[in-house]
Amino acid sequence: MRAVEIAVPALPLIAALMLAGSLPAQAADNHELLHVACGQGRGFGLRIEGRQARVQLADSELVLVRKPSSLGQHFRNGEATLILDDGYVAFVQKDDWDWQDCHLDEPSAPKR
Numbered sequence: 001m002r003a004v005e006i007a008v009p010a011l012p013l014i015a016a017l018m019l020a021g022s023l024p025a026q027a028a029d030n031h032e033l034l035h036v037a038c039g040q041g042r043g044f045g046l047r048i049e050g051r052q053a054r055v056q057l058a059d060s061e062l063v064l065v066r067k068p069s070s071l072g073q074h075f076r077n078g079e080a081t082l083i084l085d086d087g088y089v090a091f092v093q094k095d096d097w098d099w100q101d102c103h104l105d106e107p108s109a110p111k112r
Contacts, residue, residue, distance in 0.1 A: 036089050039101035044091070046082075048073070053082055055091070062093075 033056075034046045045056030053075040055062040064075035064082050072085030083090040089102040 035105040036091070036102050037105040038089075038091070038099050038103075040098065042099060043105070046089075048084075055080065055082060 031047060031049055034048075035043060036046050037043045044058075045054075047054040047056070051066040053064040053066070053073075055064060062077065062080050064077050064080060067074045067076055069083070071083055072088075073083070075082045078094070080091065080093040084104075087104045087106075089104060091099040091102055093099060
């Protein structure tokens, strides 16, 4: 019985720690336009809107649908797959394997 008494008060703490660990991934779910920077000077705009991710490329926009995943946030359609896990970004587009070394581009601090 003593183990149950100890475990019950710890549940809110465990839940809070789990939630805090997922905050960076959830921060992208705020409808603001983010920028993803990739190797070779490539990049794209990204907006997360509920169960959709809008990937803004130079010449088109892809709308990807959220899929269940243990690897952060996972979105896909028939043309591309996107995985966000903290600042790491994996993006694969059909017939274009050159999206490498991608990450969320941190906005620069406001100048005074």
